[in-house]
Amino acid sequence: MDASNETDLQKSSPRRRGATAEEMSEKQREISVSEFFAKNRHLLGFDNPRKALMTAVKEAVDNALDACEEAGILPHIYVELLQRSETRFKVTVRDNGPGIVRKQIENIFGRLLYGSKFHRLKMSRGQQGIGISAAGMYGLMTTGQPVLIISKTHKKKPAVEVLLKMDTSKNRADVVSETEHPEDDGLFAEGHGTQVSIELEGRYQQGRQSVDEYLDQTAIANPHAHFTFVNPSNETIEFKRGTNEHPPEAKEILPHPKGIELGTLIQMIERTQRQQIGGFLQEEFSRVSPSVSKEICERAGITNRTWIKQIGHKEAEGIYKAIQEVRIMAPPTDCLVPIGTKALLSGLLKEVKAEFFTACTRPADVYRGNPFLIEVGLAFGGELPKDELIRVIRFANRVPLLYQQAACASFKAVLETSWKNYGVSQSRGSLPDGPVVVMVHMASVWVPFTSESKEAIADYDEIRKEMKLALQEVGRKLGIYLRRRQRMRHEGERRSIFERYIGEIAQATEAITGTSAKKIYDSLLRVAQRKTAEADAVLDNEGKRIQDADPFKKDDSVVILPSRVAKIGKGAEDAVDGDGGSKKSSGSSGTLFGEEEASSSEARASATRAPKKR
């Protein structure tokens, strides 16, 4: 564009001595992706020291979880933050995954946009292959220290330790040193795994958008994973498993024709190995049957047998248009792996100290040809703060999203839900307020983020609609619970009213009639208890008398912890049981659905099990 500008200027004004095209061409050269990102590190989530620290941990943990899941291993991830100086930290993340073969180490940790996940449509945490290498690059830039990777692929094989230094201009890493560890170095108890250590400039601060919050939320969305976190004060925090069930492995799918843009289509045509257009359409897309491909081709004015070589830009455009017009079956949705209502609940249960939990998994839907699925969990009451706005925690493919809440489709969906209907107060245009945590999870083969740093989900109508439907479902259940709780409270009050006056009545009646006050009191007390019990049953469910007072008895998606419900009546306000207040020492336990850890923390475990199961 500079060149054209200059020619314009030539005509209108005398030329100032400037660079010639030849001189300029000397300065023009390819920009490596890594150079670009080195300069624009905020795009990847390294805007400030605090966020950089969180992002580095996040990228490493996401990779570790993906690797474990693909290998079918229940993840145990160890995260350590070592404070080297005021602003310098060493982040170490170790997993029990399959390890990485030696020759791929440089590529995975040293190159941007290198990865297994970009070119396929499969649900995974990472998408672009930027994250961990960007973290390493950030570390190198801010501290000059290379990235240390230790990987062990088999019990019988030695671990390899590699020190990597990124070369941003070449988007490639140089190996600084390479050593072999003895077979049993004590790092990998299960005989395989990967450890990555990055030294970087950062700031550690607890609270919102911190490493702690990230791990906290990751533990909610990944109840099958165990996290051990050693913070800079050298305190160990355990996030134990809530379930021992593996999430099923996600299937890879082919792109759906409706989700493809023209440019991508042309590119695919250029690269395909197929000879004829029919084969190309049927083999490289999902849901294209011979008849569908025939219809597409006919509409585009070609046939199934047209040679790929003959497809030019015009034909490609015809095909693209035809695709939009033809009815094609929605993409398969079995490629999506929801966290699942059960696992979601167990995740919330172990990390959120609330009294009421519910969750909902929506059936899959499609946006732009990409299948996706929404899950929502909700926790209410207990120790959650009462006078604050509700907390929305967001996840995409089980990864917590901590930044840019307001830009996220899930946040908008929460805003647009009329919480008042469910007994939660909400002022116009803001989040509702009350002791509520809402978690929204989007699972998809391709999550549409608003930026590379993956902080907010783009606002597609289809996505927002599904989110709202899920929110409404959990909202309804909360509403039922709140009404019931209100009723219980009234019943408690009623009982206490009767019991309060019975004594007076008994004594006065004795004074009038001479009948023993004790007898009258005891009889009246029995009536009081019976009356309130009757009222309990009668009052249930819009005046309809039903035997079962618990509307959630057969509902697997709801868990209530009566021990956390503020005590009713008798003036004991907000008496919440004091179990396991600090997560510090033991983390929380309560394996609602798992078999292990039967011994640990009886109180909580029994509390979590008692109400719903059985």
Added chain:
Amino acid sequence: MAKKSKSTDPALSDATADATATPRANRSIGSQATRDKTLAKILDLGKSVAKSALAETDPFVDVPTRTMSNTSYNETRRLLQMGDATLRRNLFNTGQARKFMQTVLLSKGCKDLLEAKKTLSLRGMYYMSLHSIKGTKEKTFDDQEESDGILEDIEVAIATLRENLHLFAKKRGTMVGNITVVDNGDSIDCRRMGTGGYAIPSICEPSVVQFGKCEAKFVLHVEKDTVWSRFNEDRFWETHNCILTEGSGQPPRGVRRLLYRLNKELGLPIYCLLDCDPWGHYIYSVIKQGSINLAFESERMAIPDAKYLGIRSGDFVRCGLSDDVKISLNDRDIERAKQIAEYPWFVKKKHWQKEIQQMIRNGFKMEVESLITKDISYVTEVYVPERMKAKDWID
């Protein structure tokens, strides 16, 4: 448990006996017979509660409803009567539990009082039954009003009278005039009461108050003390040979009972001088027909022949009053005035309909004191004598 029909009750018919009934000994403190009767009724109430309790059912007290809907106007007797509707007050009802407890508690209080053969003011009874409920900070009564209401409930529930429960209200109302009364044995000459007058006792039963020598030819009842003082100072009762009473607003039971007896026993006509506003009209209505709240007592209090002397809505023009005395009617006044006009005992009276209509049309009300703007003694020297002479009153 409660007998509902008032008129057949002996205690009541005794009390409403006609003017010549011989006064009995010291009935306010209770003849043993009446007291026994009342005690028996309280015992019945208690037994019913105990019985329901031991049977493990919901104890209750049936309280006749004291609302407009449960009162009817008896056109031949020209007074308000209470209907048969009762409201069951249950213990096991969150809205009624406290009131039920208070009912039983005050019943017990009345029993103790009767047995002690003493009387108490309503306030005294309130204090007697007031305490914190065991194990809580809640008091049995929040204020005296709460206890007064329950006592009225007990009165109707066991079909007795406050007097029979040995209870009396705060004294209100004054009397002066050509009459001698015997109050609890003391002879009181109402012609020699100075500026203060004779304080009408709360209990004006024949057993307490008997009438002695009486020259008076009529009774002038005025709304409040200030106006009464004007009349007393001008010796109106002397010049016009009458009795002068005042009820401090809505007259209490004692005043109404006394007026009733003056009317019934001594045959004195009753004339009322009240403010020209819905409140004044209602006072007249209560004196004449009885009150809605105490409809069960109408028979021994209502004076169907009582006349309304003034102030009339036409007096502003007739007496040539200045604009300063106008007090504008507010929305509530107008609403109330319309309500009163709809009362069955007013609805057929053309004069009253005209009177209320004109007041609403005027858009203002007037107090008796407004006549003072004409002259200090205009009301006693001109207004009332003129009206009386012209027999210009409404019935």
